[in-house]
Amino acid sequence: MDSGVELKKFGLPSQCCECGPQKSPALCSAIFATSICPNCFGMSVTPGTRYHTLLNTNEPPDESELTFVRSVASTVDASLEYLDHEIANLPENVKRLEEKRASLLSYRVRNNAILSPLRRIPPELLREIFSWTMPSLEGTAEVALCIEQTPWMLTQISRRWRVVTFSTPSLWSQIFIDYRHSHINRDPSTYSPSLMKAQLDCAQKLKIHFYGSQGIDLRPQIDMFKLLSQHSSRWEELSVELTAEMVPILMTLRDRIPSLRRLWIQWSTVEDQTGVHSIDCFQTASSLVDVGIFNDYRFVPVLLPVHQLTRYDMDCQLEEHIRILKQTPNIIEARIDIAFDEEVGSDSLETVDLLGLRRLYISPAGVLKYFKVPALEELALDIYGEDILSLVRSLLDRSSCSL
Known part of the structure; x- marks a missing residue:
């Protein structure tokens, strides 16, 4: 009997339900060594057919039906053996697939790197970015x-x-x-x-x-x-x-x-x-x-070369500060820290005119009286108990500046 006719007689589809309409039971036989796709067993048996009855009741098969039933059993055994083999080799297959996937991922990264904007950044912009690192x-x-x-x-x-x-x-x-x-x-x-x-x-x-x-x-x-x-x-x-x-x-x-x-x-x-x-x-x-x-x-x-200085920061005696600052016509910023003196200042010291000075830090605040700063914009003081308000007020009056 033709295999297609025999399948229909027993209620099985003539095409594989899993493999798709493009494939036939003959193609499945190349995989499972049978003319029937095991994927269809128990899933696509048409109700009311003889095979459906045999599957779902205890009715004995006719002598003429035994050959087909035995062939189905043989196909199922072959399919089980195939699946057992696949399960046994699953770790190796997973490893092989993971290696293949890793290789593809690496290739994708390398391929996408070609499209990276970093490759097209102009050298002058790279230099600016590098400077910030x-x-x-x-x-x-x-x-x-x-x-x-x-x-x-x-x-x-x-x-x-x-x-x-x-x-x-x-x-x-x-x-x-x-x-x-x-x-x-x-x-x-x-x-x-x-x-x-x-x-x-x-x-x-x-x-x-x-x-x-x-x-x-x-x-x-x-x-x-x-x-x-x-x-x-x-x-x-x-x-x-x-x-x-x-x-x-x-x-x-x-x-x-x-x-x-x-x-x-x-x-x-x-x-x-x-x-x-x-x-x-x-x-x-x-x-x-x-x-x-x-x-x-x-x-x-x-x-x-004090005549060319614009910024000055030093720890020394007040007399040394005054000597240097008298020669700095271009000074804009000064940090004046009085050191190595037991008593700061003397009535014999002259007032220094710092005409271009804009920023001044001074310690101690008491030596403010030796400076005149008409262009001053910022002032920082180290306070040692002096009457800070009167010192600053005196500086502002003497210098005619507004901080």
Whole structure:
């Protein structure tokens, strides 16, 4: 009997219900070794047919029906064996599918990366973005010369980023060397001379922040400061904590710092100041306009081009402040901290006219009486019990200014 006729006789569909109308029982037989799709068993048997009756009652089959029923049983057994085999191999199949999926995901990421806007950002915009990734000097212990820090890190992302980074001198201008922190004490090689030389080659102008320490080996510090001093003609900023061994190197910089605009000096210990009578290497710095000198232990004179200063920050005797400020016609901002005096001021001191001064910090407030500031806009005072209102009122009347 034709298989299609036989299926209809027993109430089974002539097409596979699971595989779809496009496929036939003959196609299923290639998979299940039978002419009947096992997916159809028990699901698509037509009610009222002979096979439906046999499935749902205890009625015995005719002799002529046994062959078909046995063939169905054989097909089901083959299907069960196939499913058992698939279940047994499920972990391996899952692994294979997961690997295939991971490969496709990787390909999708690589393909989508081609469309990334980052690839189309102009170099000048990349440079601006890179500049905002530079570490802040406020977290001094975290700003170290190492390959994991910006800008070195930027050179490791892609060839294009590397080209942009190395061709942007401003990213390399900030140099921070601090030997005072504990991680340097544990590992003095943190600051690699070879990395420093590479950074110096990439930079154009240099902003040097160098803090020495007597607490660790001085030789690496001296070698590093000497290396930086070889490029002093490109210094725009110098912030330095001096040790006694660094002073002779500093003194060789006279006439070698034409670009220096900002200067900050402090001392590591009181012993470092011993034997130092003055520092005169900055007197010929033709671009210097912003100076800060912190004399915590003892006043050491620093000769400066005071006539060109616009910002001034110093701890010293009042007489020294007045001597310097009398020669600063361009001063806009001043921090005047009186130090090393038991009694501040003298009736013999003259009043200083600071005609262009706009911002003033002064300590103690009592020395306000020695200054006249007609252009003053901002005032900060350190108060030690003085009659602050009368001091300020007197300053305003004398200067004819309005804060």
